[in-house]
Amino acid sequence: MTKLSVNINKVATLRNSRGGNTPNLLKVATDIQAFGAEGITVHPRPDQRHIRYADAYELPKVVTTEYNIEGNPIPEFIKMVLDIRPTQVTLVPDAVDALTSNAGWDTHENKDFLKDVINEFKSAGIRTSIFVDPDIKMVEGAIETGTDRIELYTERYADSYLNNPEQAIKPYVEAATRANSLGLGINAGHDLSLENVQYFAQNIPQLLEVSIGHALVCESLYLGFENVIPMYLQRLS
Template sequence: MTKLSVNVNKIATLRNARGGNVPDLLKVARDLEDFGAQGITIHPRPDERHIKYQDARDLKQLVTTEFNIEGNPITKFIDLVLDIKPEQVTLVPDSVDAITSNAGWNTIKYKDFLTDVISTFKKAGIRTSIFVDPDPKMVEGAKITGTDRIELYTESYADLFVKNKEKAIEPFIIAAKRANELGVEINAGHDLSLDNIEYFAKNIPNLKEVSIGHALICEALYLGLENVVNMYLHRLK
């Protein structure tokens, strides 16, 4: 079964909008695990506009499932991850002012840089994943860096899904098959939702984990948080 990791960035965004502690990020993370989520994901950015670096440290003390920290491996981020030692770190090439992640790594161009960063994290016992577009060449480049996993960037799939789901999924199937051939494990995330996740999970071989944040929190406004988590779990079986 594919594991569901819930990204709680949007909870932090809502909390920060009022400057207090409502909603309580730590309580939400605990509740998500109680509802069945198999991991908690955060993506702290340098300006701390949603997840704060202290949130990462606080969450490490209470997350009992898998803790996944995403981000661009600048020095501040690397130091944070090495201090916390989450189960997984996901490397994302977003710029400092990016609203959200919008591209995967060019694993060929940045091979040396990624290899060095990944080696540092793996020496600390942290599983590594690289955010990549569904391109077999990028998957092959990821393999060379020594990463344990890739995370397929699924925005293009979500955008095309309503019009032509077969065409939308095709490049992801090709990329996933190449990853399987190379022995690189597969995660996925970005714009996956209740509408499109079941088809994705059924068609991507050996999909280990999905990280869902924005869509899940938006859907939870209508359906209730516990219900949404269990609906995801049902679709991923």
């Protein structure tokens, strides 16, 4: 069964919009796990507009499942991850002013940089994953960085799913098949939702984990976390 890691960035955005500590991020993380989520994901950015670095340091107090920290490996991010030592670090090539993640790594152009960063994290016992587009060449480049896993960037799939699901999934199946042959673990994330996640999970061979935040939080505004998380787990089973 594919694991569900819930990205709680949007919960922090809501909290930050009014100041104070409502909703309480630690309580939400605790409850999300109690409702069945198998991991908690955060993606702190330099401007700390949602998850703050302080949040990332506090969350290990309540995360009893997998803890995944995503982000661009700038020096401050690297230090934070090495201090916390989460279950997994996912490296994403975000621009400093990026609204959201919008591209995977060029694993050939950035091979040496990624190799150095990944070696540092793996030496600390942290599982590594890198964000990549569904491009076989980028998957092949990923193996040379030493990463444990790749996270397939699924925005293109989500955008095309309703019009032509078979065509939308095709490059992801090809990328995943190549990753499997190279011994890379496969994660996925970005714009996956209750509407499209089941088809994705059914067609991607050996999909280990999905990280879902924006859609899951939006769906939970209507249905509640306690209902939505089991709905995702059913689709991933």
